[in-house]
Amino acid sequence: MTLTAPAPSRLWSPDRRWPTTGILLLVTLLAFEAMGVGTAMPTMVSELKGEALYAWPFLANLAASVIATVFSGRLSDRRGPRPAVFVGVALFLAGLVVAGVAENMAVLLAGRALQGFGAGFLIVAVYVLIAVAYPESDRPAVFGALSAAWVVPSLVGPAVAGWATEHVTWRLVFLAIVPLVLVGSVLLIPVLRGLPPHTAAPPRRRHLPAAAVAVGVGVAALSWALQHRTWWLLAVALLLLAPALRVLLPKGTLLARRGLPVTILARGLLAGTFFAVEGFIPLTLTVVHGYSPLEAGIPLTLSALGWAGASMWASRHPEIERHALVRTGFLFTATGIAAVTLIAPAWGPAWLTPVLWAVAGAGMGMATSSVGVLMMAASPEADRGFNSAALQISDMLFSGTMIGLGGVLVVATAPTAGVVVLNLSMAALAVVGAILTGPRMRATLES
Numbered sequence: 001m002t003l004t005a006p007a008p009s010r011l012w013s014p015d016r017r018w019p020t021t022g023i024l025l026l027v028t029l030l031a032f033e034a035m036g037v038g039t040a041m042p043t044m045v046s047e048l049k050g051e052a053l054y055a056w057p058f059l060a061n062l063a064a065s066v067i068a069t070v071f072s073g074r075l076s077d078r079r080g081p082r083p084a085v086f087v088g089v090a091l092f093l094a095g096l097v098v099a100g101v102a103e104n105m106a107v108l109l110a111g112r113a114l115q116g117f118g119a120g121f122l123i124v125a126v127y128v129l130i131a132v133a134y135p136e137s138d139r140p141a142v143f144g145a146l147s148a149a150w151v152v153p154s155l156v157g158p159a160v161a162g163w164a165t166e167h168v169t170w171r172l173v174f175l176a177i178v179p180l181v182l183v184g185s186v187l188l189i190p191v192l193r194g195l196p197p198h199t200a201a202p203p204r205r206r207h208l209p210a211a212a213v214a215v216g217v218g219v220a221a222l223s224w225a226l227q228h229r230t231w232w233l234l235a236v237a238l239l240l241l242a243p244a245l246r247v248l249l250p251k252g253t254l255l256a257r258r259g260l261p262v263t264i265l266a267r268g269l270l271a272g273t274f275f276a277v278e279g280f281i282p283l284t285l286t287v288v289h290g291y292s293p294l295e296a297g298i299p300l301t302l303s304a305l306g307w308a309g310a311s312m313w314a315s316r317h318p319e320i321e322r323h324a325l326v327r328t329g330f331l332f333t334a335t336g337i338a339a340v341t342l343i344a345p346a347w348g349p350a351w352l353t354p355v356l357w358a359v360a361g362a363g364m365g366m367a368t369s370s371v372g373v374l375m376m377a378a379s380p381e382a383d384r385g386f387n388s389a390a391l392q393i394s395d396m397l398f399s400g401t402m403i404g405l406g407g408v409l410v411v412a413t414a415p416t417a418g419v420v421v422l423n424l425s426m427a428a429l430a431v432v433g434a435i436l437t438g439p440r441m442r443a444t445l446e447s
Helices: 017-047 056-079 081-100 105-133 136-148 151-167 178-193 208-228 231-248 260-278 281-287 293-315 322-343 350-377 381-412 415-436
Strands: none
Touching: 017 056, 017 081, 017 105, 017 136, 017 151, 017 178, 056 081, 056 105, 056 208, 056 381, 081 105, 081 178, 105 136, 105 178, 105 350, 105 381, 136 293, 136 350, 151 293, 208 231, 208 381, 231 381, 260 322, 260 350, 260 381, 260 415, 281 293, 281 322, 281 350, 281 415, 293 322, 293 350, 322 350, 322 415, 350 381, 381 415
């Protein structure tokens, strides 16, 4: 039998070149803003005399982003992705300008909230746009490229933001992005105009606006409560989230039900386990091993490169079943997480950290893009927006929860002991993810 190579992706053919560029540019700019703002934040709040409100620009952005994903999903299901893209671009641009000209913390918070609304609208609308504008055979390549679009911002975003803040002004972190967002938006106009009429009627979903607000406030409150060990606020957050998630996630998601629910859950498990551990790698290297901040950041750079390389490799092999790539990705991530536990003690081989964490990054690259492909393949036209929003909510919910729990462990114990418990717990949870993504995820395309 003669094996034939899969047909090359048409992402960069003449009729797709500019829409693909526009999508990737917008996602890259969203990532740059997310990665760079943390570097400039200390200077921002100092200049605006808002040190007591340091965490609120992040929380306002997070809450707004979660709420917007829900409304973007509903709008996309009712009218297609076109209006959601325009709303997202307008809100994100407004947020950049408002934050960039802020003269006090209240205005900065308003700008950060507008950016969150814009980013939430855009990321869901982009997922739905991919489903409408690209055939199923090209979606692995598109989602692989989306994963890779986060790499450059991960590598250079903090450094560029730091240079601009130190040598020019922190306002450039926001204002310099504005013309590039406009360029990306213009590139999308031809494909948005050429979209077929949207005819699908989404099912009625009761209490969606209230659930959106509850989950946005709940995720932000959960993050704050875990980081500051404010237990009464944790109880409030859980009371908000429990009923809201029943409305906003496919039925059976948190129970790992076969098909689409376990696919949505897989995204959360991937993000939660990986980012909870990554957040404490620089701390371990600096406090336990005496690394400089620059040296402690090298593993994160290698991980980003591993993520991009694996996602692009997966996109070039559409003949491999996506659920198999998700399972393999979980196993790679679990291996990397378990291995970096060795660096927690002072005698651990810290020099191996970049290689070990690159393995975890490669697992994320394989799995996250494949989860997006599987989610979209299992989504009827009338539910693409809802399911895309659910994917983002799962990501943000698990990331915030696991990172917060990691902070509680590290603060409550000695750094080494806390990191060991956190890493081994996250590695075990990633193994659970690998087990769940066998036959249960294989049913995604059939559900």
